[in-house]
Amino acid sequence: MSNKLVLIDGNSIIYRAFFALPLLNNDKGVYTNAVFGFTTMLLRILEDEKPTHMLVAFDAGKTTFRHKTYKEYKGGRQKTPPELSEQFPLLKELLDSFDIPHYQLDQYEADDIIGTLAKNGNDDKWDVTVISGDKDLLQLVSDKVTVKLTKKGISDVEAYTPVFLKEKMEIDPEQVIELKALMGDSSDNIPGVPGVGQKTAIKLLKQYNTLDGVYENLDEVSGKKLKEKLTDHKEDAYMSRELVTINTDSPIEIGLKDLSYVGYQSNKVSMVFKDLGFQSLLSKLNGEEDESDEPQEAIQDINYEIVDKVTKDLFTGNEAVVVEMVNDNYHQAAIEGFGIANETHAYFIPTEIALQSEEFRSWATDPSQEKYLFDAKGALVALLNHEDIHLKGITFDMLLASYLLNPSENHHDIPAISHRLGKKNVLFDEEVYGKGAKLKVPEQDKLAEHVARKARVLYDVKPKMVSSLKSNELFELYQELEMPLALILGDVEHTGVKVDIERLEQTRIELKERLDEIEASVYELAGEKFNLNSPKQLGPILFEKLKLPVIKKTKTGYSTAADVLEQLQDEHEIIPKLLLYRQLGKLQSTYIEGLLKVVNKDTMKIHTRYNQALAQTGRLSSVEPNLQNIPIRLEEGRKIRQAFIPSQKDWIMFAADYSQIELRVLAHIAEDEKLIEAFRNDLDIHTQTAMDVFHVNADEVTSTMRRHAKAVNFGIVYGISDYGLSQSLGITRKEAKKFIDRYLESYPGVKTYMNTSIQDAKHQGYVTTLMNRRRYLPEITSRNFNQRSFAERTAMNTPIQGSAADIIKKAMIDLYEKLKDENLQARILLQVHDELILEAPKEELEKLKEIVPDIMEHTVSLNAPLKVDYEFGDSWFDAK
Numbered sequence: 001m002s003n004k005l006v007l008i009d010g011n012s013i014i015y016r017a018f019f020a021l022p023l024l025n026n027d028k029g030v031y032t033n034a035v036f037g038f039t040t041m042l043l044r045i046l047e048d049e050k051p052t053h054m055l056v057a058f059d060a061g062k063t064t065f066r067h068k069t070y071k072e073y074k075g076g077r078q079k080t081p082p083e084l085s086e087q088f089p090l091l092k093e094l095l096d097s098f099d100i101p102h103y104q105l106d107q108y109e110a111d112d113i114i115g116t117l118a119k120n121g122n123d124d125k126w127d128v129t130v131i132s133g134d135k136d137l138l139q140l141v142s143d144k145v146t147v148k149l150t151k152k153g154i155s156d157v158e159a160y161t162p163v164f165l166k167e168k169m170e171i172d173p174e175q176v177i178e179l180k181a182l183m184g185d186s187s188d189n190i191p192g193v194p195g196v197g198q199k200t201a202i203k204l205l206k207q208y209n210t211l212d213g214v215y216e217n218l219d220e221v222s223g224k225k226l227k228e229k230l231t232d233h234k235e236d237a238y239m240s241r242e243l244v245t246i247n248t249d250s251p252i253e254i255g256l257k258d259l260s261y262v263g264y265q266s267n268k269v270s271m272v273f274k275d276l277g278f279q280s281l282l283s284k285l286n287g288e289e290d291e292s293d294e295p296q297e298a299i300q301d302i303n304y305e306i307v308d309k310v311t312k313d314l315f316t317g318n319e320a321v322v323v324e325m326v327n328d329n330y331h332q333a334a335i336e337g338f339g340i341a342n343e344t345h346a347y348f349i350p351t352e353i354a355l356q357s358e359e360f361r362s363w364a365t366d367p368s369q370e371k372y373l374f375d376a377k378g379a380l381v382a383l384l385n386h387e388d389i390h391l392k393g394i395t396f397d398m399l400l401a402s403y404l405l406n407p408s409e410n411h412h413d414i415p416a417i418s419h420r421l422g423k424k425n426v427l428f429d430e431e432v433y434g435k436g437a438k439l440k441v442p443e444q445d446k447l448a449e450h451v452a453r454k455a456r457v458l459y460d461v462k463p464k465m466v467s468s469l470k471s472n473e474l475f476e477l478y479q480e481l482e483m484p485l486a487l488i489l490g491d492v493e494h495t496g497v498k499v500d501i502e503r504l505e506q507t508r509i510e511l512k513e514r515l516d517e518i519e520a521s522v523y524e525l526a527g528e529k530f531n532l533n534s535p536k537q538l539g540p541i542l543f544e545k546l547k548l549p550v551i552k553k554t555k556t557g558y559s560t561a562a563d564v565l566e567q568l569q570d571e572h573e574i575i576p577k578l579l580l581y582r583q584l585g586k587l588q589s590t591y592i593e594g595l596l597k598v599v600n601k602d603t604m605k606i607h608t609r610y611n612q613a614l615a616q617t618g619r620l621s622s623v624e625p626n627l628q629n630i631p632i633r634l635e636e637g638r639k640i641r642q643a644f645i646p647s648q649k650d651w652i653m654f655a656a657d658y659s660q661i662e663l664r665v666l667a668h669i670a671e672d673e674k675l676i677e678a679f680r681n682d683l684d685i686h687t688q689t690a691m692d693v694f695h696v697n698a699d700e701v702t703s704t705m706r707r708h709a710k711a712v713n714f715g716i717v718y719g720i721s722d723y724g725l726s727q728s729l730g731i732t733r734k735e736a737k738k739f740i741d742r743y744l745e746s747y748p749g750v751k752t753y754m755n756t757s758i759q760d761a762k763h764q765g766y767v768t769t770l771m772n773r774r775r776y777l778p779e780i781t782s783r784n785f786n787q788r789s790f791a792e793r794t795a796m797n798t799p800i801q802g803s804a805a806d807i808i809k810k811a812m813i814d815l816y817e818k819l820k821d822e823n824l825q826a827r828i829l830l831q832v833h834d835e836l837i838l839e840a841p842k843e844e845l846e847k848l849k850e851i852v853p854d855i856m857e858h859t860v861s862l863n864a865p866l867k868v869d870y871e872f873g874d875s876w877f878d879a880k
Helices: 010-020 033-049 088-097 110-123 135-140 162-169 175-183 198-208 211-216 224-232 234-244 266-276 351-355 358-364 376-387 398-405 414-420 429-433 444-471 475-495 501-526 535-545 562-567 574-598 635-643 661-670 673-680 685-694 703-717 722-729 733-746 748-764 785-821 842-857
Strands: 004-009 053-057 127-132 145-150 157-160 318-325 335-341 346-350 370-373 394-397 497-499 609-611 621-623 651-658 766-768 774-776 827-832 835-841 868-873
Touching (some): 004 110, 010 127, 033 127, 053 110, 110 145, 127 135, 175 198, 175 211, 175 234, 198 211, 211 234, 224 234, 318 376, 335 444, 351 358, 376 394, 376 475, 394 398, 398 475, 429 444, 444 475, 475 785, 501 635, 562 574, 574 635, 621 827, 651 785, 661 673, 661 703, 661 785, 685 703, 703 733, 703 785, 733 748, 748 766, 748 785, 766 785, 774 785, 785 827, 785 842, 835 842
Parallel strands (some): 004 053, 004 127, 127 145, 318 370, 370 394
Antiparallel strands (some): 318 335, 766 774
């Protein structure tokens, strides 16, 4: 089999991916758009090229041997956006998971590494493919070396062979250097000969072949001005030739034999994909996940009994309890059995034995009988849903304890937690249930051992975890906030929110009519009918028939992705209609159809699940369905909320939300007097910021000034950079930097906070919220600039976001208790970011107007006072 070497210009491709895709980040707040784009291209490269040898080359730093020749080489380049810098270590981690070698060499560029290896491959008669966006690499083209250049974005490439290069640019590979010497390269600050562009340079090379040939025949060159420029800038031209010449004999410490590539293990790659949030790419991995080669420790025997009758003597009053379900959605999953462990015994109680037993029910509902669980909320809801058993006496939740102790970990199941604590005697679920399509309930003996084993581990690790919570000063947060909240969320989830099916169906009909109208309008503008959802049919309409400028091409034709259409909005009236059609189509399929599928037909309610152990900031997320994410920018999206109604006649929906809570937390933590004063005086904070930054009076603040002020106000909370702000506002990076600098001058307390938060994180290794939630930042002292930059940004924004999340959690607990104390029927239905949604009888409305804002505003005391706005109505829509 012939050797196929693929060499990828890492810096070039990740840069192109970054600027081709909108800023994306995963659930940890890490920017991932550049790595996502690179990975998409990488998977296609592996499929198309089928390399036997491979390397991704990177630049080692800003200074190279070329700077000795010309100090201004690559001068004037804008600083790499931190949102991109932070992604380089992620990319290298991803390449490691693919087992793809990567390399960089001090004082040399990726081009030189690629050039050296391409020459070696060419000399050995290997097939070599180079992938980059840099035309300098065209000098490597030969009969054995093909250079594939990205055009627009990263999906569209052109393969340069000697024949194609001649057709395309009218030069041979060896003339690429001469061409660059004459025309220069502004992107690398290579001077060339001023006034000589590509057209003129090619004309000269067609006549005289090389740079030497041009200067040897200078007298023959036509055009007085051209001759003068060539004469005056001869040194620049020769220096430029030296700068653009790739060193194909670089002192690299790797050879072709080191680049062998035999493919990747899906299980290794999928773990990184899941961590990065690349769910859409998981399906593109080859085949089944490979089994790990790591030897498994022998699983210790466990003494347990399968119970055929529940008696009082099974329980000591301090039990670990495992409520076993096949899948995570405890609203729907059947209970397969119960694992019970105490100081002396472990038991497995089959579901039918437990739920038909009065002794079990009595023990389960007795608050004096202490119970340790994994995911108390899930167990609570499952028992309420299935048998109306209200599980009480829960004093420990392994899931929440693990989450607080290890917020950066992705896996908080019992096997993963026990492994972290040095206990490896737990079966993994797939060993019992199988995995994927093979998932099934096992035989009782196998199930019993598995569940009893989990209960035993849960009982054994509880003291150690409690001790860790206390030693890390997290026990109060666990006991006073997360544990009570879990039980309240269980009640909220079990209660559910009622849905007006007829209203949803009506909204579906209205949306369908609206989609039909837009479709007809698009047909009229296009002059023909076609499938609006088919890129293959839409592309030719837009770019051939309507002659719109081509932004990006794909392997199969024209790209009609959202980012492409957004760039074309002003080119033709068909584009805004297509964008609206897609938005409404998503509303129809994801939200209308999606919500209708999950309505409980018995209760006519939707029961979401709140993930309490996911975000490192402490925020709750809603899943199956996600009720925190119903789009409200479009009127049609807002109308979906009309279907969420009170569960009883003559009741109302009541919505209360915090006003600018994160900015108030920032003002408090930063102790910035200007910000604090603005909030104390109940000023419009964005107008006030515009006044401070632009040095104008309130009546001189324009809508643009306020919009810019709002962007930087919220951007500061998330550690925004000049690049991020420039993208958000559509201004230059220079303007954005000036705006951020002015902001920090106006609010010196914020600037001090940003610096001290980083220093504190370096000293402690973590940052904390107002309620002492920790986020560990081991990368804060990293010698790697990119990893350190991300950690610094996180150190600044986590205390703000995390404190805001803690505050609304505490407000839920306080409000829940107050409603009970006041003996009100009103109840919490939903938490949507900074907002709480309740339902209540109309006669309790006046009481709610008094209680809800008072509780929420005084749940904690801040120097910048909390403010709550509330509304009410016959539906969630009316209450907003």
